[in-house]
Amino acid sequence: MASSHLSSIIAGLVLVVLLTKYLQRLFFHPLSKFPGPAVAAVSHLWEFWHDWIQDGTFLEGVADLHKRYKSSVVRIAPNHLHVNDVEVYHQVFKVNTNFYKAPYFYEAFGFATSIATITNPHRHKPLRTTIAGMFTGTAVDGMSDEMYDMVRKATDVVAARSSKAGNQFNVMHFLRCITTDVSCELIFGETLDLVNNGYYSDRFLSNLDTFVENVWIMVHAPWIAQFALMLPNTLTDKIVPGYAYFREQCIQWIDRVRARRAKGITQMRNGRPTLFDVLLEDNPDKNYKVPSNSDLIDQAFLFAIAGTDTTSTATTFAIFFVLSNPRVLQRLREELRGASAIIKDEYNYREVRKLPYLTAVIKESLRMSSPFPGRLPRVVPPEGMQLNKKFVPGGTILSISSRVIMDDPELYPEPEKFLPERWMGENAKSMDRNMIAFGKGSRSCLGTNLAWLKMYTMISTLFSRWDLRLVSPTGPKLDYRDHALIEMKSQVVVEILKDHWAN
Numbered sequence: 001m002a003s004s005h006l007s008s009i010i011a012g013l014v015l016v017v018l019l020t021k022y023l024q025r026l027f028f029h030p031l032s033k034f035p036g037p038a039v040a041a042v043s044h045l046w047e048f049w050h051d052w053i054q055d056g057t058f059l060e061g062v063a064d065l066h067k068r069y070k071s072s073v074v075r076i077a078p079n080h081l082h083v084n085d086v087e088v089y090h091q092v093f094k095v096n097t098n099f100y101k102a103p104y105f106y107e108a109f110g111f112a113t114s115i116a117t118i119t120n121p122h123r124h125k126p127l128r129t130t131i132a133g134m135f136t137g138t139a140v141d142g143m144s145d146e147m148y149d150m151v152r153k154a155t156d157v158v159a160a161r162s163s164k165a166g167n168q169f170n171v172m173h174f175l176r177c178i179t180t181d182v183s184c185e186l187i188f189g190e191t192l193d194l195v196n197n198g199y200y201s202d203r204f205l206s207n208l209d210t211f212v213e214n215v216w217i218m219v220h221a222p223w224i225a226q227f228a229l230m231l232p233n234t235l236t237d238k239i240v241p242g243y244a245y246f247r248e249q250c251i252q253w254i255d256r257v258r259a260r261r262a263k264g265i266t267q268m269r270n271g272r273p274t275l276f277d278v279l280l281e282d283n284p285d286k287n288y289k290v291p292s293n294s295d296l297i298d299q300a301f302l303f304a305i306a307g308t309d310t311t312s313t314a315t316t317f318a319i320f321f322v323l324s325n326p327r328v329l330q331r332l333r334e335e336l337r338g339a340s341a342i343i344k345d346e347y348n349y350r351e352v353r354k355l356p357y358l359t360a361v362i363k364e365s366l367r368m369s370s371p372f373p374g375r376l377p378r379v380v381p382p383e384g385m386q387l388n389k390k391f392v393p394g395g396t397i398l399s400i401s402s403r404v405i406m407d408d409p410e411l412y413p414e415p416e417k418f419l420p421e422r423w424m425g426e427n428a429k430s431m432d433r434n435m436i437a438f439g440k441g442s443r444s445c446l447g448t449n450l451a452w453l454k455m456y457t458m459i460s461t462l463f464s465r466w467d468l469r470l471v472s473p474t475g476p477k478l479d480y481r482d483h484a485l486i487e488m489k490s491q492v493v494v495e496i497l498k499d500h501w502a503n
């Protein structure tokens, strides 16, 4: 009797504490002056609902909030604002910014010490300056022949296969084989040879898919993920699918680089060191010391993801939208056919990237695809900031989703339309300022030059060599979800109508 009385008192107290907390968040919190749903003001349920329950509809959700509350700033969690304002973007994402990456998000993905997820700028800088040399414009120009050879080989393989087994192929599968082989060569000095062996000849990509599919478990239930990571791999795989295999594969790759280096071989046949040759050597000038094995696996994990699906997704968007727009297809074909001397006869990347319409097609594809479409949360510095003439205290989480900016009709009239011309002519310079697919500032994409090389080479080769027809999807847009990376739902299938390079 006494114990049930005590339980009622405890339950009552808990209720009072919770109610007080919720009322404080709703009416007296420094962010309560910003509009947003009550559920978001008091809890993380709004984010959880869109990420997990609705399976990646955060972007539709925030776009709806900005519209519903007619405000460029909305509250999406007790301490989290979402902003739709490109000028605030430039204030936050700049060189030497003091808006640092938010640990709640970046440290949750299971590779917290990687160059992209590390939140402490003093730990980030030595890493970035140590490997930046591999990704400069000049370094990437030096990879252009190998890139072209890889794409050319991939088209040969598909052409040979399609003459036997029908002439349709899945674009994303095809491109992933190329980007994965190129990335693995650059990072570890070996490939899975997916271009020759075909899609899913290895478990790497299917496990990557499984990991991305389940990625929100890591962010919304970090304690489950942390617990899972302490278990044997077979059990980890049940709780955080794909993760254990992916990590295991990274360990094997790193071990093989170590074994090669132990034999005194510290660079590849092309005369260049791989990324891991650089990461496995102290660099006192840059204040870089080879980190623990677990930190190295985090780097491998990040690069294996960052270097592959980002570029193949953006290129899949390019192929879909070009084939869906006969006028664009016609203009691109004309430009490429006129440039066969620098594409088919002898690939010359420096010249190819000067082709104006191809360049505009790539920019518009990056705008439409934005492979990291959703929030990239930052922490407001201690001194706070002003948003819409209201003070935002230091420590607030602030997110700006690239998709929301790149769908802004003020910046991109008729944003749902694929219009490469918008990147040409008088406005080209001001348009480039707002090309945010690769981020901006100190934490912008390190692989930007490489991504351009891959996209130029894949798109110029495919549309020069083949006349293609879009088989599916037949609707006006591609279906995808925000799983931190884009998770494609549509399968883009094309048919080869004519091979202009067939012997």
Ligand code: HEM
Pocket: 115, 116, 117, 128, 183, 303, 306, 307, 308, 310, 311, 314, 370, 371, 372, 376, 436, 437, 438, 439, 442, 443, 444, 445, 446, 447, 448, 450, 451
């Ligand atoms: C179309 C292709 C790509 C797009 C749109 C893209 C986009 C981005 C974006 C938006 C970020 C910043 C993320 C954030 O603020 O949290 C980023 C970071 C990064 N990307 Fe890319 N990326 C692409 C391809 C690549 C490739 C091919 C590589 C390299 C192999 C790469 C390596 C990286 C790295 C290392 C970072 C972290 C940089 C740092 O924090 O210092 N990316 N990327």
